[in-house]
Amino acid sequence: MTQRSLEKLLRPSSIAVVGASDDPTKVSGRPIAYLKRYGFAGKIYPINPRRTEVQGLTCYPSIEATPGAVDLAVIAIPATAVVQTLNDCVDAGVRSCIIFSSGFSELGEEGGALQREITGIARRSGMRVLGPNCQGVFSVGTKAAPTFASAFAQGDLTVGSGAIVSQSGAVAAMLYQLLGNAGSGIQYYVATGNESDVTVADVMLDVVRDPEVSVVLGYLEDLKDPDGLADAGQVARQEDKPILVLKSGRTAEGKVAASSHTGALAGDDDAVDEFFHKHGIVRVGDLIELAAFSQMFGQKRRAAGRRVAVITNSGGLGVMVVDQCKALGLEIAVLQSDTIAGLKAMLPTFASAANPVDVTTQLLVEPRLLSRAVPLLMEDPGVDAVLASFGALGGGYDIDAIIGDLAQANDEHDALLAVGWVGSHQSIIQRLGAGGVPAAQNPSLVVRSLAAYVDFSLDRADSAGDDSATSARGAVANAATAPGLVSIPDAAAVIAAYQPLTDDGFLSEYNSKRLLDQLGVFQMSDVLVAPTSAVTDGPAQLTFPVVAKASSPAIPHKSDHGLVVLNIADEQRLETVVKELIARAEDIAPMGTVEGVLVQKMVKGGFEAFLGVKQDPTFGHVVVVGAGGVFIEIFSDYQCVLPPISYGYALDKVKALKAFPAMTGARGGDEADYEALARLVVEVGRVVEHLGDALLEMDLNPVKVLPKGQGVAVLDALIRLRTDESAARMS
């Protein structure tokens, strides 16, 4: 966790603006205009050698010339002058800087070099730097507005409990506008731009601790700081606050070239999903969701369960909302008989008192109907949330009464309340939101947001009972919970014993398995028959039928070359096969790389799975576990897991496979030893951590999950280690 505080960047007492303009509409004039407009109580020091006064304030020729200490300097000058100014700031004891100027890494290598100088200054001096190429900060608590965002040029500030933290200034501005439209608002508005020093994660880590902040809204284009985000996720869990993120570039076409099966299968975005999931950060689909979800997630109370009551003025709309609830895993509450009786007493006979409750046009006749009906639903012990869904409330309806009654019911009850109001004027949504009631014009959006919030609430409630806040998501591997684990010997020493590799870094199947055996992942029972040996020289007894495979690191994909022979019934046939395989392999592989023929017991039956390790450009190693065979690729049935991996988390991931029911015996087959598969995931996770950078990729495929109690059989294994050449090819 970062030791370098953002206190002076986000909550400064004195702000200097280098390059300050007298024109309050210019980029370099806006910070002072905004500081004055919003009533910043600290010192403001315009810096401009060509002026003595700027926007009515005394102007100073240089940062050194200011009469008091400077907590934060805003730098609004051409890129070429930035580095010198930063050095001046360091000399003057400035604690933090915001660089508006563009012309850095966004322009490619030339600008990149200049930006690295900024990073160096920040790292060496301890002065925190936001930007360059950023819109800056608005910090509501201190009224500090060192930003040129045009969002603050006009209109009222929309204050609320959200913290917008975005790599893009334009996106931050859109979010600010969307929050305002929804009747909520901000405590912080931070655009981090090129992130030479301060990242989105750094800002999140700070603002999530602010008692005035109830929800953090993040926008990310690059995951530059995964460790920081993981820390932010952990602190958010401790603070019991949600972080919502929108990460763009979901379907990125550029992907790191990978030669393993696992690498080719799992997309980068799967690892991103898993990363956020693991760290309790909620990923949303688009900007509209981010703003709408923040209303729902910014509430003080959490969902106690999934049971939803729908109240509507249209039977048709009620049915549609019920459909959407069911599709997203919410349950339709069964109302208690008292509740139904109470509703019947207040509704006409042609209305529906069952869930979904249809008040029909009675709301026209009795404008205060909701003041009685909604509390009745919220008090029903079988109801966790009430979705009020309205539409076509035209002339004659008392909109003020409806809004007031909903806001009051929301204030006075523990169940959740949310409103979808089709075709309503934006001001209705805004007023509901300002009254604390999550609302949108689109009922589907409200249902999505509620469903996500219920998941989040129940997940937090589950993990609240754990000793460690992080263990629920498996951030800590705990050997005690995983039966059958053994300790791993010194990795470097083990690896050294497996040289030489191919240039590409591949180990043969035999050596891959031997390495995993030595690392304690599983016990190898395969026998290697060397080219010059007889089968009977093997160190262990063979149980026929067996499988024979030529073994050479130069031929990682043996089946493609006809170098695998199945179902060999006896020793005599094996002798023949071994000779043939060695001859064939020596035709293909470079001289001296054919280690011999690997002979293993033929395994029949079992559930076919695979397990692998791939390299992710952001997260490093990702363990992937999935259903095997032809269905791997067709149905994309796999789960990503980021090490370290606890047994409980691995088991959750195995159970999350779509094919998991096929391992439970529920479909008529044997119950498979899926717990052994989960243990294998843990073991592989430990190997990944111990081998570290030395490991490039791993495929265990197929892994047969045998009947309950019989464990797993790793039928093939392929490990690729880091060599100079293999590393170059991967980058």
Added chain:
Amino acid sequence: MTQRSLEKLLRPSSIAVVGASDDPTKVSGRPIAYLKRYGFAGKIYPINPRRTEVQGLTCYPSIEATPGAVDLAVIAIPATAVVQTLNDCVDAGVRSCIIFSSGFSELGEEGGALQREITGIARRSGMRVLGPNCQGVFSVGTKAAPTFASAFAQGDLTVGSGAIVSQSGAVAAMLYQLLGNAGSGIQYYVATGNESDVTVADVMLDVVRDPEVSVVLGYLEDLKDPDGLADAGQVARQEDKPILVLKSGRTAEGKVAASSHTGALAGDDDAVDEFFHKHGIVRVGDLIELAAFSQMFGQKRRAAGRRVAVITNSGGLGVMVVDQCKALGLEIAVLQSDTIAGLKAMLPTFASAANPVDVTTQLLVEPRLLSRAVPLLMEDPGVDAVLASFGALGGGYDIDAIIGDLAQANDEHDALLAVGWVGSHQSIIQRLGAGGVPAAQNPSLVVRSLAAYVDFSLDRADSAGDDSATSARGAVANAATAPGLVSIPDAAAVIAAYQPLTDDGFLSEYNSKRLLDQLGVFQMSDVLVAPTSAVTDGPAQLTFPVVAKASSPAIPHKSDHGLVVLNIADEQRLETVVKELIARAEDIAPMGTVEGVLVQKMVKGGFEAFLGVKQDPTFGHVVVVGAGGVFIEIFSDYQCVLPPISYGYALDKVKALKAFPAMTGARGGDEADYEALARLVVEVGRVVEHLGDALLEMDLNPVKVLPKGQGVAVLDALIRLRTDESAARMS
């Protein structure tokens, strides 16, 4: 197709209002108020025995007393008086009625009986009846407003080219409001209520032919009239207009009980999806989509392809829109070098001239930038659609110029244009919509709508080349296109030969296969060894190894009872197995139902599929084809097909299976004879049509799809015919 015209209902020249009130705000007063307000040019006859004048018009004591012919009578009186009034209308030669009154089938059986009387009157007299329990009609062309919808009480009429046809009045009103908010509007507004006579489909069939209508928006809670909807879909195709529908009740919990595998697997909603798909009707997900899609689909021009150019003022937003496009199957256009050069010339150096095009804040500096940039993109021959995505355009931007430039570009170019404008005021969306540019505040919604429109356009373009407008979707089974089909003998005669069945209507596997053999579906090679025969009595030679199964209609699921023995190597072993199976079966099955032991060649390999027929409460028989084995249920990999089924359509469905790549040999296995599977689907479709109601359910499972050219092998078959008892259990 219906012969009974809706002309006088939807475009009347004279309207009587039975029960007319002098109070223009009452339900019974509104039709006359609206007719006057909107300037209906025809005759208006208030009918009320207690008044001589209503809202300034001469009032008549009865429908017979009107001085001229009545095209349409609106009935706004208590339910108990409705039938008599309808009879009076018939006697008076009234051509159509709209019944506002409630108190009919929505109240259960008592009201249902009353409603059936209405239906009877309509059927016998030929007078068309809309309702009861309906909001009525607004027909813009004739200014006929026989409705009490409060949507028309205030404000301007929002005229456009949409036709809203809804079973629910409240939903119709919401749609009307949403269209108005989006700057589009209506030609027709029809709420059909309880549909005693006129259905949504009837209305669609009429309005889709109106030259002023470019898109039909339907809302359905019940599919009462599937044949009518199919007709409407066909006419819409001929008219080259889209019908969009929202069908609620997607996740209905109530389902017809079914005992076949197929019945249990495929949900009712799958059949609904397939029904709309087959008839070229576009199903949308929610109300907001329905309104937004109608803007996109209401355009005159269609999409020529999938290639999208994105232009934005925010790089972040551009990336997000590109993500969404890719996720929905749109392609990111590669701009021609001329286009890029042109953009570069008009943009600052830090802007992006590649796709997505980021104009940055240049739009602030040069307000008319889009008048040049957007046409440049629309003229690029590699661009089929331009998505303009804006956000955070606050003070200083010339919104009028932006809207005008977009509308003009849209008018003057053939490529599609659509706008997503985050956080914009509703009036901006409204103005863009009124200018013919599909627009929404949510860019994701715009991308969804564009993607659906591209699919629709390309699909229509594909089918335009066909001789028959319906053949592309397989509405006509064409034996000539399906090699290897044979004609089917008289179904009733065939069925008679298979009596007796069990009470449940099950045939034994042997008789199921024999029936399919006789119907020409496939040639059965199985041999039935009767309880008293020896194996050598069999009529055909056996090729070992074989499979033996006890055959009795009383035991439809043989494996569950250990009545299947695989891999029998020779005749001697077979003799033993046959005796054992017969003994075991006779222990389980009722006396006299064990037909013997079915012996069939053991089939190894092949892709495992299944094929079945289920009963749908709305559509009758649904053919279901899918991937077999344990993965059937886990991955739900199946497709529904509604008979009649053409070979081309069946092949499309087989290719739409997720597991289809496993049949192409692409994944390393043999190429399977999936064309034979498609032929089997066609054959089963023909059997379904010939057997008609006699067939309750069918399971062919597993069906082995053998290597290319070797056809399919139906390993097991189960047919269930309609008996008194089986029919009762299904209903």
